[in-house]
Amino acid sequence: MLLKIGLVFPGIVLIFWVSAICGGGASLILIPLLSWFLPASLVPFSLTLGTFASTASRIIVFRKHVNTQILLWFIPFSIPAVVLGAWLIKFMNPLYLQFGVAFFLLLNIPQLFQSEQELQKDEKPYPNYVLALVGFLCGFVSGVIGAVGLLFNRFYLRYGLSKEEIIATRAANEVYLHLIKLIVYASLDLYSETALHLGLLIALAAIVSSFSIKFILPLISNFVFRKVGYGAMVVSGFVMLFSTSSHIIEQDNLSFVLQRNEYESELAVSWRNSHFILEYDIKDGGLAIEWPVGYEDLPQDLQQYFDELKDQYDKILLEKAFKFRGVSSYEFYCYKNGVLTKMDFESILTAK
Helix, strand or coil: CHHHHHHHHHHHHHHHHHHHHHCCCHHHHHHHHHCCCCCHHHHHHHHHHHHHHHHHHHHHHCHHHCCHHHHHHHHHHHHHHHHHHHHHCCCCCHHHHHHHHHHHHHCCHHHHHCCHHHHHHCCCCCCHHHHHHHHHHHHHHHHHHCCCCCCCHHHHHHCCCCHHHHHHHHHHHHHHHHHHHHHHHHHCCCCCHHHHHHHHHHHHHHHHHHHHHHHHHHHCCHHHHHHHHHHHHHHHHHHHHHHHHHHHHHHHCCEEEEEECCCEEEEEEEECCEEEEEEEECCCCCEEEEEECCHHHCCHHHHHHHHHHCCCCCEEEEEEEEECCCCCEEEEEEEECCEEEEEEECCHHHCC
């Protein structure tokens, strides 16, 4: 145990160095490391204790660089948003928010190819209402998915702050969130003696990292610092996109089936208990969306026609087609002895 801790400690210091430069990401690496020693339910306590020490010590080291303008507008709006986000977890699936976050992170790809002058041209202080909005969104996302990580690093990089100001202000905006989480974990007894010891170890490594990073920052130019920050967001976006996509596909039975013939192309999409088809007619260039309907959804004239047909076929499936150009219609898929007959209706009088 002591040998493992001795080997892990320098690595944790390095992780927090990288996290300070990249704008976050330490939690993603520390979680599997803590899983060596703790059950999953106790990992958040140790992790939060360490990240709280990290943000608190960064504030101490870079206290002269905290941007109070951002702080005063950020915190009052993020606190209620954290509560709202945590409450909404009961009613929404965080995976879809994570999926959206992944695309937001990938919006930083163009910044990877911009010159130093182009990056500086886009940097400017935001108005106060934008600071309030970012604070609210930061708190809300943190409440729903548990962390914001690199998501709002773009905001700090584009505000025109120096390296030291970014580290200090980001830490000041996040420290209270970690404190609230610690209080909650302690009140729910989600900790143990081992978890406390490991949390203190991470905290010590975080403090060492915070006091030593100030000697490393002068060796990194503002341009490189920003490029690393944007690069970390893009990498995180790709990782999150693939991981959440696989979970959504597995959890909600999401599937796509593409079929083509001489006259049309169809993309069938299944999601949870829903099913619809995106159809493109090659002949007239029309695009339509089709989805299953029941007998009760048919107009009265088509209900009567269905009653006439149902004894002639083994099975009849019903769909409604919404056409982007032209008149929407209903489709009957009639099966008999394994043979399909498709009927398309705008009304009975115009049956095709």
